[in-house]
Amino acid sequence: MAVTEHKDGRGKKAYTPSLLFPRYHQWDVVGKLLDATLGEGVGQTYLVQHSAGSGKSNTIGWLAHRLASLHNDKDGKVFSSVIVITDRRVLDQQLQDTIYQFDHQQGVVEKIDENSSQLAKALDKGKLIIITTLQKFPWVLDKVGSLGGKSFALIIDEAHSSQSGKAAVKLREVLTKDEGDGAIGGSGADDESELTDEDVLNSIMASRKRPPNVSYYAFTATPKPKTMELFGRNGADGTPEPFHVYSMRQAIEERFILDVLRxxxxxxxxxxxxxxxxxxxxxxxxxxxxxxxxxxxxxxxxxxxxxxxxxxxxxxxxxxxxxxxxxxxxxxxxxxxxxxxxxxxxxxxxxxxxxxx
Structure with missing residues (x-):
């Protein structure tokens, strides 16, 4: 059930509920990810390559809630918490609203927009779904790795927004400081070359040992070679490939995006x-x-x-x-x-x- 916010005839906020039914590829990828998680266990990586127009926010929302309630054949809970990493410093409002609208029980979803202590409390309390930003990602990896008795699902929304010039320098400073607020070590704060959020995530993943109690679900429209290497799985020819694909051609054929070639x-x-x-x-x-x-x-x-x-x-x-x-x-x-x-x-x-x- 989705709830749409709008203005009524008097200009006041009104909310209209509607039934939101998944498209085939959304239903297909969520089901296959759940089956693979149960079959392969915790600690695997899954790369979902879904084009613009695929309804990625809804797919992530459905997956987050299904993973949060996933149980194995012994009726044991698979994940203690599901953590959604979005690529923006200010939490992605569309993604946040989408996940919240599926929250039929108060308190299931926790938004982390302050500091690492807020995130630590949410993890310690076992909040089912936690939404946080790229800047907290290094700290998240270190924290969940130290909680060996628990298991976690990390859903990573890898959009291709980028920073350059002074904005890139500032982002590097946030990610390279070592003050316990979550950051990758290293230099390069004076480098003003363009820095995409996908580059940052890949750098963090490559520089840290992957905790065995964490499963990764990365969503992107056009994965870079490094992303394919880190999150993909080897195909029949030995080269890494996505776990699931919804191509640009399919999105164009289904008329969810325009064909720029025209x-x-x-x-x-x-x-x-x-x-x-x-x-x-x-x-x-x-x-x-x-x-x-x-x-x-x-x-x-x-x-x-x-x-x-x-x-x-x-x-x-x-x-x-x-x-x-x-x-x-x-x-x-x-x-x-x-x-x-x-x-x-x-x-x-x-x-x-x-x-x-």
């Missing part, structure tokens, strides 16, 4: 035209060739669910233009022979081009 020009034709114009300009001083060649058709290769093209199969002059102007960007748009995963979305692009030709 607003883009034809990629292949654009690259070909730009390359041809550059060469024509250097040869004749004009941007037009006497006869403009048609855009090339480049073979698309597949590796599991991924699709990519090989640089060696892109004809000139497009290949030279691509390698000198695009390939050295931080995230290549065309896969290399050694790393086709850089181009996981190319197949969607090819579908788009086929529809436009």
């Amino acid at each position: 607003g883009y020009p034809r990629y292949a034709a654009t690259i070909w035209d730009l390359a041809a114009r550059c060469i024509a300009l250097s040869m004749t001083g004009k941007e037009e060739l006497p006869i403009r060649p048609p855009p090339p058709r480049v073979p698309v290769h597949h590796s599991g669910a991924l699709a990519y093209v090989l640089l060696s199969e892109i004809p000139e002059p497009a290949r030279s233009f691509f390698t000198s102007n695009i390939q050295n960007s931080t995230r290549p748009a065309v896969g290399r022979e050694t790393d086709p995963k850089d181009c996981a979305y190319l197949w969607d692009w090819e579908d788009f081009l086929d529809g436009r030709r």
